[in-house]
Amino acid sequence: xxxxxxxxxxxxxxxxxxxxxxxxxxxxxxxxxxxxxxxxxxxxxxxxxxxxxxxxxxxxxxxxxxxxxxxxxxxxxxxxxxxxxxxxxxxxxxxxxxxxxxxxxxxxxxxxxxxxxxxxxxxxxxxxxxxxxxxxxxxxxxxxxxxxxxxxxxxxxxxxxxxxxxxxxxxxxxxxxxxxxxxxxxxxxxxxxxxxxxxxxxxxxxxxxxxxxxxxxxxxxxxxxxxxxxxxxxxxxxxxxxxxxxxxxxxxxxxxxxxxxxxxxxxxxxxxxxxxxxxxxxxxxxxxxxxxxxxxxxxxxxxxxxxxxxxxxxxxxxxxxxxxxxxxxxxxxxxxxxxxxxxxxxxxxxx
Numbered sequence: 001x002x003x004x005x006x007x008x009x010x011x012x013x014x015x016x017x018x019x020x021x022x023x024x025x026x027x028x029x030x031x032x033x034x035x036x037x038x039x040x041x042x043x044x045x046x047x048x049x050x051x052x053x054x055x056x057x058x059x060x061x062x063x064x065x066x067x068x069x070x071x072x073x074x075x076x077x078x079x080x081x082x083x084x085x086x087x088x089x090x091x092x093x094x095x096x097x098x099x100x101x102x103x104x105x106x107x108x109x110x111x112x113x114x115x116x117x118x119x120x121x122x123x124x125x126x127x128x129x130x131x132x133x134x135x136x137x138x139x140x141x142x143x144x145x146x147x148x149x150x151x152x153x154x155x156x157x158x159x160x161x162x163x164x165x166x167x168x169x170x171x172x173x174x175x176x177x178x179x180x181x182x183x184x185x186x187x188x189x190x191x192x193x194x195x196x197x198x199x200x201x202x203x204x205x206x207x208x209x210x211x212x213x214x215x216x217x218x219x220x221x222x223x224x225x226x227x228x229x230x231x232x233x234x235x236x237x238x239x240x241x242x243x244x245x246x247x248x249x250x251x252x253x254x255x256x257x258x259x260x261x262x263x264x265x266x267x268x269x270x271x272x273x274x275x276x277x278x279x280x281x282x283x284x285x286x287x288x289x290x291x292x293x294x295x296x297x298x299x300x301x302x303x304x305x306x307x308x309x310x311x312x313x314x315x316x317x318x319x320x321x322x323x324x325x326x327x328x329x330x331x332x333x334x335x336x337x338x339x340x341x342x343x344x345x346x347x348x349x350x351x
Contacts, residue, residue: 217237
């Protein structure tokens with residue numbers, strides 16, 4: 001903090017600008033928590049206490065590049081113009097409109113946990129989650145998507161893909177801000193493969209009998225890990241084409257985008273080829289290394305399953321646990337009776 005910090009109010013404004021600049025809620029945690037010393041310092045105008053807190057959390061502008069300094073100054077001035085009068089009258093609690101702006105900034109930066117916290121404090125979390133769900137549903141129910149998915153004469157495949165990607169983004173955002181610390185896929189993968197035998201039997205039956213609709217609905221429910229949202233999604237998937245496209249982009253989004261997902265597709269294909277041509281113990285054990293693209297600590301199958309699930313949450317739905325000729329468990333791509341992989345059947349390898 002290098003200027004205009006000669007008052008508790010200005011220190012607070014700089015702290016709000018810093019929190020907004022990074023899209024981070026950690027500073028706001030203290031400024032919105034009535035039991036914190038920082039909240040009390042802001043409430044009483046304790047400049048010394050606020051300065052001490054700011055010294056640990058404020059931006060060192062000398063470390064910013066020129067464009068970063070300009071952006072920070074712009075943010076600071078905007079926040080000052082909007083909120084200085086409110087904060088003069090009442091330094092805390094933080095204005096709800098600021099928290100809403102902060103949440104939007106955090107969302108734009110992909111900071112879902114920070115957006116969740118800001119919206120929760122503002123009392124708008126459920127509203128925002130529902131807003132994303134409504135936007136996704138409106139796209140899936142739109143006349144344009146219905147016509148494109150029905151195979152009309154003037155179909156534009158790229159248009160349908162674009163609209164489904166937009167819907168996926170809305171649903172994904174709803175899931176992430178509703179429960180940003182949930183979806184621990186390393187544990188969900190173990191639960192599915194090693195503990196929840198009923199769920200695995202059901203899913204395996206769908207795969208065994210090539211029940212496309214059921215496989216995709218199960219997969220969406222698994223990835224969303226939120227029944228209320230997944231039910232809304234699957235109720236709007238009205239054709240096989242739409243179901244496959246939706247799962248394709250839904251899976252990709254959970255893998256942090258197309259680049260990472262395409263790496264997984266390539267690894268999966270190579271692992272499937274190795275499985276089909278495996279001849280000795282080493283070949284079978286190497287399948288899971290090929291799937292993950294690296295080794296793990298002790299190269300145990302459950303370690304590969306966990307790490308693969310973290311990198312690509314859809315992966316546990318596309319692999320199975322088998323044993324090598326020496327009875328060593330390993331994970332491998334699911335290969336159907338027809339000889340194609342489950343990934344190919346679901347067309348997840350198509351862009």
